[in-house]
Amino acid sequence: MFGRKRKVRRRLFETPLPDAWWVIIDRNVPYIRSLTDEDRKELGGHIQILLHEKRFEGCGGLEMTDEIRLTIAAQAAVLLLHRKTDYYPTLRSILVYPHAYFSAAERRLPDGTVTDQPEARLGESWFRGSLVLSWDDVLRGAHNPSDGHNVVxxxxxxxxxGESGAMNGAPDLESPTRYQHWAQVLGHDYNKLIEEVHKNHRSxxxxxxxxxxxxxxxxxTETFFEKPKAMLHRHPELYRQLAEFYNQDPAHAETDSETP
Ligand SMILES: [Zn+2]
Known part of the structure; x- marks a missing residue:
């Protein structure tokens, strides 16, 4: 990283968020209220950098506001806590639509191409450059911190x-041994999930x-942050892999009780 960029980031990281911004974040993202003061301070620094480096764009008639920017950046920053990070380096723009933007018909991708792939989720992440979210669903996901769903x-x-070079379920894990454990544990639980879905079992x-x-x-990742106790209980190995990757232990944090 160039020295200038590092300097700018350090200055931003050390600039406290205005109180009025914390009011918005705490109102919209109850998960963040349960973090320790130290984590909130770190989170505030990450938010400053994300707001500075990423372009937030209102689409489909949505007017971009501080509330939208903060609600998204604050949740994106949760995934960066306690880790060495380059702040989603390939991501430049976050496109926000007022409602679920997808349809089963054709839709236009940010690069201008058109796809007729049916869209099953409320947001979409492209490997290069931009990410699409619906404001409705961002808010809904944030408001309920324990239902296991969070689109951000x-x-x-x-x-x-994608930081590992490909979006394949394995982020940058630094050592070959860790990749091996990751592949073992996630592969096992992935296959188990396929089986459960096949048998129509509740997972x-x-x-x-x-x-x-x-x-x-x-x-x-959604389950890890939103239903950590249940994940620790039912998928202890998977929980441990994610706890190591995210360097967080939400199952032992003082949070509101999870909805079963
Ligand atoms: Zn997805």
């Missing part, structure tokens, strides 16, 4: 996944995670 965690987990992990390994990683 989901889409930014895809971004982390803790959203069945959407059985789509492919990349979706599995994004979906279990």
């Amino acid at each position: 965690f989901h889409e930014f987990a895809h971004q982390l996944d 803790l992990i959203d069945p959407y995670g059985s789509t492919d390994p990349a979706e599995f990683f994004a979906v279990v």
Whole structure:
């Protein structure tokens, strides 16, 4: 990283968020209220950098506001806590639509191409450059911190996944041994989920995670932050892999009780 960029980041990181911004964040993202003061301070620094480096763009008639920017950046910053990070380096723009923007018909991708792939989620993360979210669903996901669904965690987990060079369910893990453990544990639980979905069994992990390994990683990230105690109990190995990657232990944090 160039020295100037590092300097700018350090200055931003040390600039406290205005109180009025914390009011918005705490109102919209109850998960963040449960963090320690130290974590909130770190989070505030990450938020400043994300707001500075990423372009937030209102689409489909949505007017961009501080509330929208903060609600998204604050949740994206949760995934960066306690970790060495380059702030989603390939992500430049966050496009926000007022409502779920997708349809089963054709839709235009940010690069101008048109796809008729049916869209099953409320946001979408592209490997290069931009990420699409619906404001409705961002708010809904944030308001309920324990239902296991959070579209911002989901889409930014895809971004982390892509940092290893490919979106394949394995983010940058630094050592070959860690990749081996990761592949073993996530592969096992991914196959188990496919089986559960096949048998129509109820699973803790959203069945959407059985789509492919990349979706599995994004979906279990949602479960890890929103249903950590249940995940620790029912998928202890998976919980440990994610706790090591995210360097966080939400199952032992003082949070509101999880909805079963
Ligand atoms: Zn996804």
